[in-house]
Amino acid sequence: MPELPEVEVIRRRLWEAVHGRTVVETKLVRLSGRVSIGTLHGVRIESVDRRGKFLLVGLSDRRSLLIHLGMTGDLYVVNDWQQAPRTTRAGFRLDDGRWLVFNDPRALGKLELVSLAEAAKKVQRLGVEPLSAEFTPELLASLARGRRQPVKPFLMDQRWVAGLGNIYAAEALFEAGIHPGHPVGSLSRARLARLHRSIVQVLERAIESMWNAAQDQQASWIEHTPVASVYRRAGQPCLRCGRPIQRMRQAGRSTYYCPGCQR
DNA sequence: ATGCGCGCCTGTCGGC
DNA sequence: TGCCGACAGGCGCGCA
Numbered sequence: 001m002p003e004l005p006e007v008e009v010i011r012r013r014l015w016e017a018v019h020g021r022t023v024v025e026t027k028l029v030r031l032s033g034r035v036s037i038g039t040l041h042g043v044r045i046e047s048v049d050r051r052g053k054f055l056l057v058g059l060s061d062r063r064s065l066l067i068h069l070g071m072t073g074d075l076y077v078v079n080d081w082q083q084a085p086r087t088t089r090a091g092f093r094l095d096d097g098r099w100l101v102f103n104d105p106r107a108l109g110k111l112e113l114v115s116l117a118e119a120a121k122k123v124q125r126l127g128v129e130p131l132s133a134e135f136t137p138e139l140l141a142s143l144a145r146g147r148r149q150p151v152k153p154f155l156m157d158q159r160w161v162a163g164l165g166n167i168y169a170a171e172a173l174f175e176a177g178i179h180p181g182h183p184v185g186s187l188s189r190a191r192l193a194r195l196h197r198s199i200v201q202v203l204e205r206a207i208e209s210m211w212n213a214a215q216d217q218q219a220s221w222i223e224h225t226p227v228a229s230v231y232r233r234a235g236q237p238c239l240r241c242g243r244p245i246q247r248m249r250q251a252g253r254s255t256y257y258c259p260g261c262q263r
Numbered sequence: 264a265t266g267c268g269c270g271c272c273t274g275t276c277g278g279c
Numbered sequence: 280t281g282c283c284g285a286c287a288g289g290c291g292c293g294c295a
Contacts, residue, residue, distance in 0.1 A: 072289095073289095108290080158290085165288050167288050168288085
């Protein structure tokens with residue numbers, strides 16, 4: 001499920017729901033190497049941060065829960081354990097009786113308990129935060145320089161820019177009018193500047209739209225993912241020019257684009 | 264060094 | 280109804 005916007009909305013919801021609470025019980029289910037935590041007991045949750053697609057839950061014992069949601073992970077609070085879905089992999093009972101639940105049907109997510117220093121080290125390998133002031137057109141251009149790699153897999157590589165996945169990489173490229181197969185190093189400065197702006201806009205719009213949906217208690221916010229312009233729209237008309245959206249394979253992933261609007 | 268293909272997992276959906 | 284393949288919002292590894 002989650003790329004940067006989804007992870008950011010999960011982070012905000014989590015912060016509201018769990019900050020200052022103490023974990024009083026840990027339950028691990030469907031164990032695998034991807035979940036490596038001992039038991040958490042008597043520690044207070046002091047922060048919930050995001051770096052790229054990682055969540056870092058800061059604890060009062062100077063440790064951190066480092067979470068990556070993989071393809072299908074989700075993290076939220078339920079009132080009692082009975083409400084946790086059967087694909088739940090871990091649960092943390094809070095001092096108010098509710099449960100913080102890590103649900104992950106495909107089990108590609110990761111959950112580890114590490115020292116603050118180790119957590120910091122692990123996220124250090126990530127590239128720039130696209131919604132930070134550090135992310136500028138100039139920085140994007142310097143990262144792209146000299147690379148022959150197609151722009152879409154470049155955008156999905158977390159070492160350069162952290163947080164874009166298959167959906168938002170495709171959406172940003174559509175927004176910028178750039179063909180996903182274009183070698184990133186030979187895009188002009190002007191086109192990279194436009195791509196930079198598109199990345200920021202696409203991510204900000206997605207966060208805003210999902211965050212608004214999340215405020216409505218009646219709505220299942222995850223279903224309010226902003227309508228995609230190209231993602232999973234193969235064969236349907238382009239919203240801008242009407243030509244059918246194409247699907248192609250790149251580095252093993254589906255890429256959607258408009259052959260009319262993206263060059 | 265760089266870029267691609269595959270394996271890891273389970274769920275869903277459409278076609279036969 | 281049941282089976283089968285394709286596909287799915289990610290990452291890390293090994294190989295050319």
